[in-house]
Amino acid sequence: MNDMKIQSIGFLIFDGFPMACLTSMIEPLRASNEISGQVAFSWTLYAETMDKVRSSAGVSFEPDMALGQAEKPDHLFLLSPPMAQFSNPKAGYGALRTLGRHGTILGGVSGGVFPLVRSGVMAGQVVSVHWCYEAAFRSEFPEVEASDQVIEVSQRRYTASGAAAAFDLSLRLIETRLGADVATEVACWFQHPLMRGEGVRQSIPTYRQSSTDATLPPVVAKAVAVFAANLTEPISVADVADEVGVSARQIERSFKKATGQSPSHYYRSMRMKAARQLVMYSKDSMAQIALQVGYGSTTPMVQHYKDAFGLSPQEDRRRINLYRVQDNSPVPSV
Structure with missing residues (x-):
């Protein structure tokens, strides 16, 4: 198993992206490499340009590579606030469509589903939409099926509703790549509940009550x-x-x-x-x-x-x- 191909994971970050979603995906991948004793996953930070990208927490990140230089990662996940836009939409969305056509599995986490759908790569797909973005999503994309499930996975597109869901999505990648035993041990490392797959609804707070x-x-x-x-x-x-x-x-x-x-x-x-x-x-x-x-x-x-x-x-x-x-x-x- 040590000679298996490294699975490359790209994260396309926009200003204001939720930092928790990034760490919730990278840390399980890192742990799975350590637990399995091999480099099963690698990851790269992409941005539209090589300028620093500021997260929602005010922490800035330096991208490893500009999107236009992306060398067909196995997966590319978009992380952004809902209103995120490319400074050059034609080139940015075009790059995403090209990657999708050439085999990259595309996905979006939290607000990242908005630019993902704007790119045109989600036609006919169901999208996991965080409950706090649902009304805005349905308003902008009435033709796209929005889901209240924690994650939605198809053959070529993955979407997740938030940071905890992003962790679940990484566990899914780990289980597929390295098996259920490694995925379970990763979850235990972080005291994360057992992996939630498709068919699990998001928890939504009730109004003026400390409950869901x-x-x-x-x-x-x-x-x-x-x-x-x-x-x-x-x-x-x-x-x-x-x-x-x-x-x-x-x-x-x-x-x-x-x-x-x-x-x-x-x-x-x-x-x-x-x-x-x-x-x-x-x-x-x-x-x-x-x-x-x-x-x-x-x-x-x-x-x-x-x-x-x-x-x-x-x-x-x-x-x-x-x-x-x-x-x-x-x-x-x-």
Whole structure:
């Protein structure tokens, strides 16, 4: 097994990329080399140019190679915030398409799925999208199937929703290359839970509760799923109760007990969360955002946004754009 070909892994980083996603992929690969006693994996940092790239944590990285010089790595993963762009889109996206055509397995982690999809290489593919980017992703790419799974893997494309999912994706590469025993030992080195594969949903925090959606009672969880499917076209609590198969009164009681909120207020919180994603990670106008979260005009949406976040969506976007101008990455970066 010592004479096996080294598997080359490339990471294409953009300013503001989530540093945790990079380390979550590289460290398991490094450990697998040590555990197996061979160099099974190598890795290279790529960027559009050879200039330093600043991560979301403010730590700068020097790329090993410019994207245009890439020598067909076996895998290339994009790491970026959602709004990342190439300074020369034609050349950057063209380089990605060329690598894909010539056998490189392409992937994206966290916000890196945005430039990956913009390049045109994800046609007909399912994309794992972090829940905090979902509304912005669906707005920009309505024709692409967004998934709430932790990772999505096809023959030539891999996507992962965040840093912990990136660790899982590295474990998958290790298991495929070196076997389950090495992958399990790597996971144990880092006290990481057993590898999560396809079919595992992301955990999503509930509103104003120190819990996740996985801990919600079945009636509430079903109602939340109905609400989530009706952000653009508002649905009444009575209609949700009918769809879930319980009374409106039972829905009210169940929500109060599980979340401390009425179902209508919880639903509004969901719509405001989606609105904020669009404010932060899209270029949509306020009128467009209002329509996408179920408001016929901007006025009530702006008021509810202020109630939820303490400032108007216009002020929030100016604040985020100020961060970007100052070379900082908007929160969250996952």
